[in-house]
Amino acid sequence: MSFTDRLLSLPNLNAVYSAVLLEELRRGGLGHVFLCPGSRCSALTAAVAASSVPHTMVTDERGAGFAAIGFARASGRPAAVVVTSGTAVANLLPATVESCGAPLEMLTPVAPVTHPLRRMQDTGANQTVAQVGMLGPLRWFKDVPPPAESEPLVAWLADAAYAAACTLRQPQGPVQLNLQYREPLAPSAAAWPAALLEAPRVASWPPAPLAYRELLASSSPFTVYSTAEGPPGEEVVAPLAALLAGARRGAGGGCRGCGVVVAGAMRSDAGRRAAAALAARLGWPLLADINSGLRKPGAAGESEGATMSAAAVRSVPLYDLLIGAEEVAPPDVVLMAGEWPAWVARHVCAVLARREAATGTRADPAGSRGGGARHFLFCSSSLPIRHLDMYCAVAPEARSKPNPRPSLAEVLSNRGASGIDGILHAALGAALASPQGGCTCLVGDVAALHDLSALPALAAAAPPLTVVILNNGGGGIFHYLPIASHQVFTPYFDTPHTHSFDSVCRGFGLPYAAASTAEAFEAAYGAALAGGSLSLIEVFCHKEETHRTHQQLLGVARAVARRVLASGARDSALRGGAV
Known part of the structure; x- marks a missing residue:
């Protein structure tokens, strides 16, 4: 019909x-x-x-x-x-x-x-x-x-x-x-005129x-709107390009007088290539947020006539530590790149190339996402996304031996308002968008408790989703805040509890597994991905121990940063040097 x-x-x-x-x-x-x-x-x-x-x-x-x-x-x-x-x-x-x-x-x-x-x-x-x-x-x-x-x-x-x-x-x-x-x-029947x-x-x-x-x-919409952004005028791009070119030269050739490119959340390959190309053109370090998608090997792709290698892009890991170090001079220019202004970056890059009498430029290929099976990682606000942002410097290259796990397309999260509500529902939506590749949801116990109403929807839809709940028995993030040293901390901020998700998952007929060690989690997660269907893994951990480990890792990172900076590599530290 x-x-x-x-x-x-x-x-x-x-x-x-x-x-x-x-x-x-x-x-x-x-x-x-x-x-x-x-x-x-x-x-x-x-x-x-x-x-x-x-x-x-x-x-x-x-x-x-x-x-x-x-x-x-x-x-x-x-x-x-x-x-x-x-x-x-x-x-x-x-x-x-x-x-x-x-x-x-x-x-x-x-x-x-x-x-x-x-x-x-x-x-x-x-x-x-x-x-x-x-x-x-x-x-x-x-x-x-x-x-x-x-x-x-x-x-x-x-x-x-x-x-x-x-x-x-x-x-x-x-x-x-x-x-x-x-x-x-x-x-109900109510006559209406076919005319x-x-x-x-x-x-x-x-x-x-x-x-x-x-x-x-027909198959055409009633009205067709163009959502493409046209190139900005020369009067807009030229002053910006001049500012960036001057900052790139620097006052004395050192870190003082240079800049950095900060890449926020991006959802298109074209935006990522534009940000990486501009950073490479300027010779500035790229500080890539975990939501930018630029930490995945090859994410910079081919842009502006050149293939952006990892070395050319100069993505800086642990940049939070470097930015806070007294030995590192602050940059004079901070260029922020996100999904919306990425098209401006392409045109600025083109102007800089013309100024240097480059052989020419070309527009980025169209298309927002690659084909094939894409596996998303939906990461909860609070500690999970912060730890992922800090510890996941660059995704590992593909292994030479066969790997049964699907390739990670990108990291998704709700960081616009950083709320912990709706995480399980949002992961359900992401999994439905990628039925072949599926999705992994990394969520804390408090956020999971906040969104328990998602369990019947998960049971009914049965999407290709693996939910990993980090159960540390309360609000672990508050251990990282100054309130942790005050008497009011427990129970008003720490919010300790002894809840487990075993019974509620079984009540809704959801496949459930528990893990208390890295080896047990590796086995449970591998089995869940191999099954390609809905599953939930509860990982038991201790927030006090996690906080101590975090502090130890920060101490090691700071020590390495100070050693590099003391060796005379002030400039290379923020220019993508080995830290």
């Missing part, structure tokens, strides 16, 4: 408009829908159930928002969340705050402005929450009028297309369509006018 034929078979206007909205979002790039049950969202839920868009049921609205973030960050495609009205919408606020850099579409049904429920706001009446403005930091918001024979179909088509464009436009972020629905909310699909006539691709029926029968 064609899409237009399916429209003609739908029982009422709510069903027709919901199906059209969802289809336009799909044509605009929508990759997955996370559904939360509710009455006001009945029409949207029925439309998703009957569509070809992949979708997952999640009972917790807060978790559904984070699952959508995980999918969007792993795939680069928009994910949508469908919830009912009232507090269900309020539960999306944490994900909205965290979703900077992730294309997220939130569909929040509500009663029409003329409905008695909307007129009874602020009277204490049931389910009369004001949803307009509730979610705050959005790329775009629209309070969409309800379906009606007098309401042109073009309005919902245009709103869907613009929402898809806004969420993908750099910097990517969340959008909300506050969809007003009249009764009947269920797919709604015939007129008025609209312009589409190809440019010849098409009726709605013909347009919907």
Whole structure:
């Protein structure tokens, strides 16, 4: 059955408009829908159930928002969340705050402005929450009028297309369509005129006018927006290139007068190549965050006509220690590179190349992610991501002998607001985005307890996900803060507990394994990856012992740094020397 034929078979206007909205979002790039049950969202839920868009049921609205973030960050495609009205919408606020850099579409049904429920706001009446403005930091918001024979179909088509464009436009972020629905909310029969699909006539691709029926029968979206960023003007790039060229020469040839390139979270290979190429062009050290993807061998790729080797990029491990060392002169210029400004880096690099009369430059190949099976590591906020950032200097090169484990695509995390909520749900979304490669989730015990509502969703979806819970019996991160030396530390910050995840996992039918040694974890993790399905591994450790080991490692690193700096290698320390 064609899409237009399916429209003609739908029982009422709510069903027709919901199906059209969802289809336009799909044509605009929508990759997955996370559904939360509710009455006001009945029409949207029925439309998703009957569509070809992949979708997952999640009972917790807060978790559904984070699952959508995980999918969007792993795939680069928009994910949508469908919830009912009232507090269900309020539960999306944490994900909205965290979703900077992730294309997220939130569909929040509500009663029409003329409905008695909307007129009874602020009277204490049931389910009369004001949803307009509730979610705050959005790329775009629209309070969409309800379906009606007098309401042109073009309005919902245009709103869907613009929402898809806004969420993908750099910097990517969340959008909300506050969809007003009249009764009947269920797919009950209520006659609607088939002529709604015939007129008025609209312009589409190809440019010849098409009726709605013909347009919907095609595969083209109603409106096509360009999300490409054009090159900045010479008046913008030239002064920046001059500043960087001057800083690169330096006042006395030493570290004083030079700069560093700091690479934050990046989700595209083009952005990584641009940052690495600019660092190599300037001869500056590259301080790469664990979320940048630049610590993986070959991540710099081929850019600006040259292959960026690890030596050329000069990525500096343990840069936190070097930056804090008194022996290292601070750089005069700090160039910050992230996903949004990466295209500027390409053009600055080109200007510098022209100034040096280079043989020429070429644009980075298109494409945001490589093909094949990609295994993501979704790392929780708090201690896991901090330890990973500190201790994982550069990912090891591929072994010469066969390795059954999938290659790591990139590290994902929720570090926009550094909250520990929604980690398991976000990892679920990331795993659904890579069904062949799967995902590993590294999470602490407190964060896992915070997101226990994800367990039924994990059991139902059964994604290729290995969850590793580091159970150190409480809030280990507070041992690293000054509050640890004060009497109030325990129990108000340390939050000690004796909980284990064995029984709750078995209660939801989740495969579970426990490990207390490195050898036991290696065996359990290898078996989980070989199985390629859902599993949970609980690793028992001691936060006091971990803190002592951390301090010892820092002491060794500081001693090595001081030795290198004392040997006269002041400049090489921050220029990618061996530290």
